[in-house]
Structures are given as C-alpha cells and as structure tokens.
Amino acid sequence: MSAGERREDAVRAALHEFGRGGYEGTSTAAIAKRVGVSQPYLFRLFPSKRALFLAAVERCFDDMEEAMRDAAGGKYGQEAIVAMGARYRTMLDSGVHLKFQLQLYAAALDDEEVRQIGNTRWAELWRTIGELTGEPADEVLLFVARGMLLNVLTALDVPYTPGAELGRSLREWSEKV
Template sequence: MVRMSAEDRRESVVRAAMSEFAHGGYSGTSTEAIAKRVGVSQPYLFRLFPGKRAIFLSAVERCMAEMCQVFEEASRGLEGEEALHAMAAAYTRIIDEQPERLMMQMQTYVAVAAAEAAGDHEFGETVRAAWMRLWETVHLSLGADVDETTVFMAYGMLINTLVSMGFPAGHRVWEGFYTSAQRPAPQ
C-alpha cells in the first residue's frame, strides 16, 4: 500500500471538504464528517489544518480557483461575445456535470453573511478576495469591459440562485436567458 504525503492528504481533505460543505454548509458540516470521508482521524486532520475555518477557507479558495481556470480555458483566444458565450457554456456544463461546485459557491455566500452578521469581518475579507480573483478573470476575459463583466456576473448569480432553488430546465423562469433561436423546447 502506498502512503500518501501530507500534501496529497491535504488535497484529499480539501476535495472532501468541498463536497461536505456543499451539502451541509459551514455550520452544518462537522470536521468528523470530513475526516471520515478522507479516511483519517480528526487529530490527523488538525495536523494538516489548524481548524474547521482553515479547511473551509481552503475549500473556498479551491472552488474559486477552479472556476477561474474554467473561465480562462473557455475564453482563451476569444474576444467579446465569443468569450462571453464560451464562458457561459462552460459554466452551464459545470452546473450540469458538477453541481457540488455551484452548491459550494452558494454555501460560501451564506457562510460569509453569517460571519459578517456575527461581527467576523476577516472571514468575509478572505472570501471576497477569492471572489475578486474570479471577477478579475471574467473581467479580463471580456476585454476589461465593466458593463459586460457586471452583466455576466449578474446572470451567473441569478442562475446560481435559480438552480439552487431547483427550477428545472424548461421552466418559464429560464425564458429570459435565451433569444428565441436559443430557447429550448418546453419539456
């Protein structure tokens, strides 16, 4: 049996944490559940990370970094509307194929709101910095056009909300997202 390095084990913890936090949120996820998913003890988990907060923030960083990578790859070599449509298509694939990424994003926003309400502004600063890297990635991919960036991010947040609430494809709430040529057939 091959032993994993501490760095490989950290990677396993971050991946497991993304899944656990996506489903249970920050408050509803125990470090015990993360440790169990990875197959390590809680004491070992805390040798890798100083606490639950550090695990969550590492998961947030990873989630946002992966989204940046998706948008960078989708828009590489493209400009304007081509870049916009390529990033939108890539994001749609992520939502369809890896819904936990979307749920991790949504749980992140909830966790920041709760921390801010409790007076913990440092937590939000860390998450906002990660989100700003995502915003910058989109912004640069769209030719540094602030209006296009705002519209893209606004549509993305609306999509996140509608998907999180479980609106199925073909529901009328999705009609405004398509031109008549792109509108899917009713289901």
C-alpha cells in the same frame, strides 16, 4: 500519497461536505471519512475546521477562475463570454460548487474574515473575466449577473434554455407555474 495530495483531497472533500451541511452543520469527522483518513490526521493537515473551511473557500474561487481561463482559451470578446458561460453551467451540473457557494455567502453574512476573503476573490474573478474577454465593465456585469441568476435557477430546479433564449424560456416557465 503525499501530505500535499492529502491536503488537496481534504479540501475537495470539504467542498462537498460544507456544501451539504454548511460550516456549523458539518463535522470534521465527515470530511475525514470522505477523504479516508482519521480525524487526528485531518488535524495534522489543517490546524482547525475553520482553516479547512477557508481553504475550501479559496479552492472554490480557484476552481471558478481556472474554469474561466480554460474555457476562454484564446477566445476573446463575446466568443469568450459564451464559452465561459457554458463552462460555468457544467460546473453547476455537479452541484458541488453551487452548494458550497451558497454556504459561503451565508457564512459571509456573519463572519468578517469569510466576507473579506470572498470580497477579495470576487474582485479577482471580476478582473479575470474582464481581462480574458476584453469586454467593458457593463458586459462583465451582465455575465456575472447571468451566472448568479443561473445559481438561483439551478438551486430551484427551474427549467431554462441558456443563451439568447434565456429570457423567453423564463417568461414561458413563469406563465406555467
């Protein structure tokens, strides 16, 4: 396996491990073990734990953007929005990206560099969604806001019906709790 392939494996492993334990609670030894390499070799791939975390931040946003582009795949307008929403929900199913996003947002509160990368990448994702769908800013806002709501619902294991029935299903759920 090439060093580039090992780097990609390390970043994928970092998404899992940092998602589970956050930046402070994750050891590079755990990441190296998940990749199947020694810790010294991991440090040949990435000069520091921080560099690996920042690479995982970039990978998380790359994955979201790639998923949105793939889901839109020639669709436009609301058809693209629906397809992108469905793809995002499948990303949430594994928990990997959601856990990492939550850790990323927590880290950004205290870390200017993480906050700046997150800010830049969110702007890129916003523009990508707008370009792929051709929808106005208010529709992009609704799509992104719904995605953030799905993050919370998934994290709290709230049952819901996606799509047009989301509001009704949440009302019914809230009345039962």
